[in-house]
Amino acid sequence: MNWVGLSTVIHREVTRILKVANQALFPPVISSLLYLAIFHFVIGKARGQSTEYLAFLVPGLVMMSVVNNAYQNSAFSVFIAKYSRYLEHVLTMPLSYRELVLGILAGGIVRGGITAGSILIATAFFVTPQIHSIGAVLAYFLLACIIFGSLGIIIALWAEQFDHLGVINTFVLTPLSMLGGVFYSISVLPPTVQFLTLFNPVFYLVDGFRYGILGSNDAPLWLGALVLGVLAAACFSLTVHLMGRGWHVKE
Amino acid sequence: MTTTPPALAINNLRKRYGDVEAVKGVSFTIDKGDFFGFIGPNGAGKTTTIKSIVGLLNFTGTIKVFGHDVITDYREARRRIGLSPQEFNFDRFLTVEEELSYTAGYYGIPRREAQRRITQLLKRFKLTDKRTKRTENLSGGMKRRAIIARALIHEPDILILDEPTAGLDVELRRELWTELSRINKAGTTIILTTHYIEEVEMLCNKVGIINKGKLIAFDEKERIMEELGNETLVLHTAKPIPKRILDGVDAYIEVEGKRTRFTGKGMKQKAKALILRVEKSTPIEEIDMQRESLENIFVRMTTEGTAHPEGKS
Incomplete structure (x- = not known):
């Protein structure tokens, strides 16, 4: 293991994030607060169930932002490196492809952590802060970062222009997040839609993270852990494989 | 008794881009301490060969660097290679010093040792006063010096320079020749591709001429000039x-x-x-x-249908 090499990749990623920390910090906090405000002052009060619903909403909003930030961080980092040919330089270094992918994912974890922490702090003004299981919170947070950080790397390797990164955001991440139980419990859905939701990985992330915060969940925890564990291992292995092949980088 | 493996051993290297076979079964061996001039017209297969050595291309055949296969034992092979690519591939957001520092890190060099080497290299390549400047804001000559400094940060056993003097003025080119000679005399094997054949004639002890993907000449420079010239x-x-x-x-x-x-x-x-x-x-x-100059031999050998001994038609 090239520990100095790995820590260098992480250092570069984290330094890059800190240079644009406002992008990791402010947009997710602002959008989460806007969601809370709308649900609290407009919808919630009208329906007389505000506080309980806000507490339900917070973990979903955090997870939605973590998913987005993990994806965007690795997608942009790798795409910019590919675009400027710096990725070619890194690919000639004595780093294993696993070390390289781990280093990039670590960047997504840091950015996701900044995002999650700042949303939790900001929403504490509306909702009493609580953590039911710190282990579950960390586990689902890491799974989200691995799965969607890996996806970001894969898309960046494949992408030929910046627009391609956004396409996945619009057509994959947003629908998966919106339909992943961030805003509702799937128990209110018709059985068919409920069944279809079980194929959405974001649902398990939200559900598991919500368990970590509130102690309540929709689907069996073992099922979510199994699906996400397998998916994270598959995404990570595929990313390492594609990085090694130099997919869309090496001719 | 142990024998030292060659600095570079390429065996039957082939590379195809779609229907075009860019490198058609190239094999050669470079010994430790050689200064090898790899010359050929545009599109002959020089950069393809170099990209294969450093792991930037998928190819068939085998390439070993000091006995380490560049595919199966890529980390050991890469530890020994320093590359100055034809096209600059800096992280445009980094300063010269950061660029060198990160590269040292990728090679596993501890921070303090890296800092010592960076200071030395910046001084040697006259970049000390540019160390806090972003690489994208350097002039062409400075970028070239910075990328060669970066290639030397881990004190490689073999330095690969793909067209290092392209676009440099005469003075900078001469300075670079002096520096490269010094590096080679200190024991580093060098592989140089260039369009300036006089450079190869002056600096190299071994020469390979590649044309249309085939190695058409490979030997000690003196023998090439004697036998082919x-x-x-x-x-x-x-x-x-x-x-x-x-x-x-x-x-x-x-x-x-x-x-x-x-x-x-x-x-x-x-x-x-x-x-x-x-x-x-x-x-x-x-x-x-x-x-006959090496340049004439080169032109004669790479120009089709030229019977004239001096390459004039």
């Missing part, structure tokens, strides 16, 4: 040499008034007899012996 005997005479004297001489002959050039292989050995033959009819005022 022509020699020219130039005689300045008091009056033009009569045609009957020139008839039957085994050489390519050019007559320009009182100056006659005899070009061919082994002209040095034939010169004495030829001079005696000419002197019988015409007094000789001046004798000159010229060796």
